[in-house]
Amino acid sequence: MQALPFVFSLLVAVALTPLVLKRLSEAGLTRENYRGRLLPVPLGIVIVPVALIALIPLMALARLADLDVYPDNLGFAIIFVPGVALLGLLDDLLSGSSRGWRGHGKDVLTGGFSTGALKAVGTLGLALLVASSLPGSDADFLLATAVLVLATNTFNLLDLRPGRSAKTLVLLGIGLTASTQNTEALAGLGLFLAPVLVAGFFDLRERAMLGDAGSNAIGAIAGLWIVLTLDPSEQLIALGILLAVNLFGEFRSISKVIEKLPGLRHLDSLGRPR
Numbered sequence: 001m002q003a004l005p006f007v008f009s010l011l012v013a014v015a016l017t018p019l020v021l022k023r024l025s026e027a028g029l030t031r032e033n034y035r036g037r038l039l040p041v042p043l044g045i046v047i048v049p050v051a052l053i054a055l056i057p058l059m060a061l062a063r064l065a066d067l068d069v070y071p072d073n074l075g076f077a078i079i080f081v082p083g084v085a086l087l088g089l090l091d092d093l094l095s096g097s098s099r100g101w102r103g104h105g106k107d108v109l110t111g112g113f114s115t116g117a118l119k120a121v122g123t124l125g126l127a128l129l130v131a132s133s134l135p136g137s138d139a140d141f142l143l144a145t146a147v148l149v150l151a152t153n154t155f156n157l158l159d160l161r162p163g164r165s166a167k168t169l170v171l172l173g174i175g176l177t178a179s180t181q182n183t184e185a186l187a188g189l190g191l192f193l194a195p196v197l198v199a200g201f202f203d204l205r206e207r208a209m210l211g212d213a214g215s216n217a218i219g220a221i222a223g224l225w226i227v228l229t230l231d232p233s234e235q236l237i238a239l240g241i242l243l244a245v246n247l248f249g250e251f252r253s254i255s256k257v258i259e260k261l262p263g264l265r266h267l268d269s270l271g272r273p274r
Contacts, residue, residue: 002069002183002184002186002187003187003190004061005054005058005188005191006190006193006194007194008057008058008191009050009051009054009190009191009194009195010194010197011054012053012054012194012195013050013198013199016046017043017195017198017202020046021040021043021202021207024040024041024042024043024208025040029042031209033162033206033209034160034161035206039207039208040207040208040209041092041208041210041211042088042089042092042209042210042211042212042213043199043202043208043209043210043211043214044088044089044210044211044212044214044215044217045211045214046195046198046199047085047192047195047196047199047213047214048081048082048085048086048192048217050194050195050198051078051192051195054191054194055191058070058191071187071188072184072188073184073185073187073188073189073224074188074191075133076130076133076188076224077188077191077192077221077224078191079130080126080127080129080223081192081220081221083123084122084123084126084152084216084219085213085214085220087118087123087216088119088156088211088213088214088216088217089212091115091118091119091212091213091216092212092213094115095116095212119212119216120153123149123153123216124149126148127144127145127149127152127223128145130148131145131148131227134227140232143235143236143239144227144235147223147226147227147235147238147239147242148220148223148224148227149223150223150239150243150246151222151226151242152216152219152220153219154222154242155215155216156212156215156219157245157246157249158215158254159210159212159214159218160254160255161258161268162203162206162209162272163200163203163204163271164268165200165203165214165215165218165219166196166197166199166200166203166204166210166218167204167267167270168222169193169200169221169222170197172222172226173186173193173225176225176229176230177229180230182228182229184228185225185228185229186225188224188228189221189225192217196217196218196221199214200218204271204272206272226238
């Protein structure tokens with residue numbers, strides 16, 4: 001029964017994602033990718049509608065058939081992922097030329113409008129709401145909040161090549177599930193994970209780009225996966241890694257590092273068209 005949210009969402013994603021992709025193209029919502037190819041964007045907008053549509057049969061079975069198909073952790077995902085995706089969509093639609101914490105901070109300090117700053121503050125509010133519902137001390141609450149915020153931004157930094165953010169989420173999920181034997185988090189996130197995989201396939205094949213709406217949603221899923229499966233000491237290690245990636249990405253190119261390491265370069269390019 002725990003797999004039903006993922007199954008329902010996958011079926012909806014397979015049906016709806018090509019239609020959204022077509023509509024983005026028809027509306028002229030396109031952007032050049034890193035190779036100069038003009039692609040529809042942001043395909044990541046499909047993630048939340050797919051999940052919400054998949055809720056229809058799920059809730060019908062839970063209520064009318066009295067089946068235990070509602071994962072305990074689904075509520076956290078329903079709050080955090082759509083909210084963060086919306087903030088990412090605003091960044092897709094209204095962002096200027098500023099990039100990184102320094103660029104957005106400069107915009108704010110000079111009295112300008114920064115979608116990046118808006119996204120950061122909004123994500124913090126959502127993260128505080130989610131973390132406040134998790135068990136633990138005040139220190140655990142602050143730790144979970146920091147993980148959720150930094151994970152969201154990390155996947156935004158990673159989404160500079162086709163399929164990279166979705167691949168990283170899959171590897172993270174495999175690692176967390178295998179190391180902790182915790183499948184409850186996977187069940188709770190399955191509603192959103194399915195459309196990420198489908199949209200991620202189109203992103204990988206360079207048929208569309210996810211945009212911030214997609215990369216932020218993926219980062220939100222990753223952050224939730226971490227705080228729902230790891231204990232505070234393990235979350236502290238994850239926080240250190242996330243902080244290091246964020247700081248490095250602020251001053252250096254993550255893509256250049258990946259391209260210099262043969263193993264990572266092969267994994268990163270796997271599945272992309274030549």
